Amino acid sequence: MRLLCSASRLNREAVASTGSKRRRWAMIALLAVCEVSWAQGVLVGCPGSTPARALPEPALCLQRAKLAPAQAAGESGVKALFARSKAQLDAGHIEDAERSLDCAEAVIGGEGNAALRYELERRRGILDFRREWIPQALARFECAASLSSALDDSAATARDLSNVGAALRRLGDFRGALRSLTASLDLQRKRGEVSGAVLNNIADVYRELRETDTAMRYYREALASYRAKGEPVEAAHVLETMAELALDGGDAPQASAWLQEALSVYRAGGNRVYELRVHDGLTRVALAQGDLAQAQRWSAAALALSDTWKLPLPPALQLQIARTAQLSGATAAATTRLRETLATMPEGDPMRVPLLQELATAQERAGDAPAANATLRDAYSKAIALAHAQHDRQLDWLRVRFESAEQQRTIAALESENRLRSAQFRQRTLLLGFAAVLAVAVLLGFLLLQQRRHQRARLREEAQRVRHEEELARYRREADALAEDRSLLQGLLDSRDEPLCLLDAEGQVLAVNRAGRLWLGAGEDEILVGQPVSAFVGETGRAALASALERMEDSAGQRVQIAAREGAPLVATLEPWSGGDGLILLAPHDREVAASPAPSLSPVEIAAEPADAGVEPSVRDGFRRSLVELMLASIEAWERTTGTSRLEFAEKSRIWRVNIDDGRLRARALERYLTVAKLPRNPRWRDVLRSAYFVLGRCDGLAPETRVSLQHCVDAVLAYTRRDALV
Template identity: 70%
Template sequence: MTNKDVSMQRPRRGAGFRNARAAALLGLALLAPPAWSLDCAAPTRALPDPGLCQSRLLADAPAGDAGIQALFDLAKARADAGGFDQAERALDCADALARRAAEPKLRYEAVRRRGILEFRRERIAQALDRFECAVALAQRAGDRAGTARDLSNVGAAQRRLGDFRGALRSLTASLAIQRERGEVSAAVLNNLADVYRELSDETQAMRFYRDALAALRERGDALEAAHVLETMAEVALDQGDARQASAWLQEALAEYRSAGNRVYELRAHDGLTRAALASGDVAQAQRWSASALALADTWKLPLPAALQLQLARTARLSGRVDEAAARLREALAAAPDTDPMRVPLLEELAAAQENAGDAVAANATLRDAHTRALALARAQHDRQLDWLRARFDAAEQQRTIAALETEADLQRARFHQRTLLLWLLAALAAAAALGVWLALKQRRHRERLREQARQVRHEQELERYRREADALAEDRSLLQALLDSRDEPLCLLDAEGQVLAVNRAGRQWLDAGEDTVSAGQPIAAALDEAGWAALASALEHMQDSAGHSLRIASQRGAGLAARLTPWAGGNGLVLLSPHADADPAHSAASTAPIAGDVAAASAAPDEDAEAPVREGFRRALVELMLGAIEAWERGTGTSRLELAEKSRIWRVNIDDGRLRARALERYLAVSRLPRNPRWRDVLRSAYFVLGKCDGLSTEARAELQARVDTVLAYTRRDALV
């Protein structure tokens, strides 16, 4: 499968391919295509479970639209490799995911790609249904470029079904849209040329082929331009101009060799051999045949049936009748029974048998060729009749629907007449209705007043939240001023290793400049890889630890003996400072306890007295976090993972293939609460919920605000700030 139009996906046909179309053309001309309803993209069979099929087909596929696009790419790759059933399974999974996501653009893409897959599987009638549905979806979405592309695909399918008038109508409409947009594609020009070729108007066909060739060369698509040259060469051979056909084929062969496409090289050799035979140059045909055989032998390529035919014809005209017959029998054994190339292969075998003097065998082979040609024509005719029958049934259904709609209109008219008879009673009830209307209007007025009052209270609350947020932001400025006033090296980090504040002595100790270590930058920029790994491991355990000593190294290789201690202000912040016994250059500072130790020492005598207060503070934090999550889920209908992700306060991790907010979950139970809780992050989460959940009831908002006030009351105590 491909993202391009299906114009270049033209099979190489045998002599009997165009037969048995005249009977279908009259019905095609009279039968209009059905008017597609908006539910044409409905699945024709049960789709797989979206989650299971994606994990089976693409275990590492990304989530969302990127995962669906990955399934589309997988389907294309499998179809290109000939695995049409596997490609269909991938499209089924992508379609199921697109329906679950309720994304119209992705559903449209699934319909379009199904049509291309059906076209490549030679299910032309089914492909036409998909393409026409894609046109309807593109028109409904206002996608002009998509409409033009899908109309071109519709025209290509109609041409394959023999509906040349419909194909011209669709392709002309596509070309008009593209010219209006100023972006004419070579695909629609090539499709138009194919239709005119089918109608035996070679002059008009060559004009469009030349336009398509010029467009492809202007775009720089040399490979597709070579395909058009091949088709032009076929038209030239049909007109008897073997010299021009040979020139175009040699130009196409040069492009294939430049691109390294050996399969297309073989196809070009087929045309060149045919052109040499058409001009009567058997010697040149022998040279092209030898070149084709050498190419296939070098690259281990199978010989196409069309090339086998030209090789056998060259051998027969060169007097090697037995070799020609053997090659033809080999090609016939490999060709499927439904392959149209079997007819010209049998006809050539009959000619070889006649040259060998076996007239009886030649006549039998010709009868077999004639029988197969009739069977192919009959099968083509049956396919066209089946398509016509399906179109007729669809048209009948549309007419039935139209008749039902007419009947419904009549019923509505009768109902309207009965309604007019009731106007007298309605006039008598007008006074009562007016009274009811006035009462309702007064009620709505009161409701609007209450809503305005609620909105004013909401704005006042928001202003209060902003003031509280500004007050919390001032703490960071106070902390920076505290650090700058000290002579010993200090660095304040958050739980993720981000630098919140650092003084000049701290940068000197870390052997880093201000552009390397400053507020808002990761501390990892100042450390080597091993030092950052050790520091990150220590930070993960700091919420439940009173301190941690370790040795790290700066980016310039200087060894540093460091100590991590919780900041006395709480909130899970960590002080990074030199170890007291490690650096003789800071001997004066090494005898003084660091800030965390001072706080711990000063709080030690009153620890028993403050234990009930701290326990109450921890319970209040857990209750506030639980209340914020409950309000978020009630107000938005989403889970706490969305709260963590949208607020960007809590990290979301992947554990055993599942998304989890492990840091947030520790604040949902007192028993799991860290020793040094990040209470400011809990407050920020509550403020985020109050600011974003407009759908919260007044009672729920008041309850959550009360819990916020309880936590703020604890934080204002000297023992906790």
């Protein structure tokens, strides 16, 4: 439900310190969901309901604001931004002021300090007011009043009610404006601190009502208040308004005196924008007195001030300068100035009408009657459009007030309905109590059932733990037996005189006998198993050995002549192990080493019977396809489950080596197992199975159908490996 806020109700609720229970609940509902929807399509709401805007990054906008580190921290940074926005608004830079407020809102955040959020809402209302967005400004002032009332800040509430009255005056609701301003004045008098702003706003209302004497009395009170508080700039603003009122009453000398006093204040304060505004009034006074020379001097001074400080001339001042030029006989210059001013003004600016009228006068003096008539028609249409816009704003406001009254009646109806439902709730309390007792009984039964299930689960876990310990004990016994078998196997290997060394596909030593240790030049206490065989050859032979190892997956055998670690040349044969799985047997090619002063280090292919020579081609092709399918399924399951690539799989599994090619990481050995065409001649099928088991064991998020498919591929490979011809 959208609860629309009216100014009269908000003023009454904010000012009243006591009230009925019904009124207090209505106020709570108002503050909770208050929002206003205007004909312009802009939604401006109470705290928390302002439209979403693209706010800048806090750190970035603070840096752009060039605040000192001590000022940019926390609340002090927000206050510095508020001060910066006020200075920019006073200088007429509205867009810059809005950017400063956006930065302040970004720094405050969504759940920021309530006092800072109030100040932000109030300053945005002032910004909208300066933009002539009166309905939006009124809604923000109302919300600021509700926030200050919630903060129990009577001084701020009085100030906000004064702002509400000023906005209502601009909307034509003079009765509501006087009511808000009077309430603000009463609050200030109770505190003993009457602000000149509220007195000035009351005077503006009486001026709109054409009660000149009453307006002048309040203006004089506001002037005295500002002077007593040491606010010369605000006092100068009041003097400007009083001068305009005096000029309208025909008292040009008094208007000139007040404007001269205001001008001296602005010059002392260095406020050039306000100086230009005073030049507008002084030029108008001079023209009213018939002193064309003085009007020309004020116009020239305004133009010089604008050129010196690069300030835009206000449209009202442009009008007075054009009038002065026209009376001086410079009709063409006046026409040019008026056209240029009209070209830069927005369509809805009220100053377009007097500027068009002055342009029509200049065209008439130049003898262009048709153009003058067209300009007058344009001015008339603009005046009618402005009157219609003002009328539409007033209608919008009346519509909002009507909808607010309707919503108040809705609140009353809801309160009545709430009382009825409360009675029904009391009648149902007994039934709900019985239901609660029944629910507690059901809950106890459920808890007992759950406890029994947990006990059964603990028993199953204990039985599983016992079985697990038994399996671990069995594995330890088998490991001990395997260690004993390994010792026996090592003794058997050592009993042979022929040097033998079994390597994996990466060149790591898996097994070596005593003769092989002596052949490689290793000491008795030196550990070879688990070490790279390249560590036992000379520097010049390592590249040839590494090249030969890389080609072993596709080679039936190779002969390589390398230099041993002590420098003696070795002629070795690299042959695939008959057991398959990519293991390599390293043995001397000839027991007598050729004494060559410069042995060749390039590996040479030798003819040998491949490990699967006796296997039918169809069986071998099926086995190779199964290996590729298993590897592809494992990589796909890994990437889909973990979201990482095959490189991470190679690094984490430590089954496949990761190489650096042209500055990029690649798993070349793994990639050869992803297509049948690139599959090695002697595939490392055990490593492929280990990869699949790694995925099955590490990827807990595998989908059931993916796990079943991957296990099916594993079973297919195992079925081939059980054939003696492939193992």
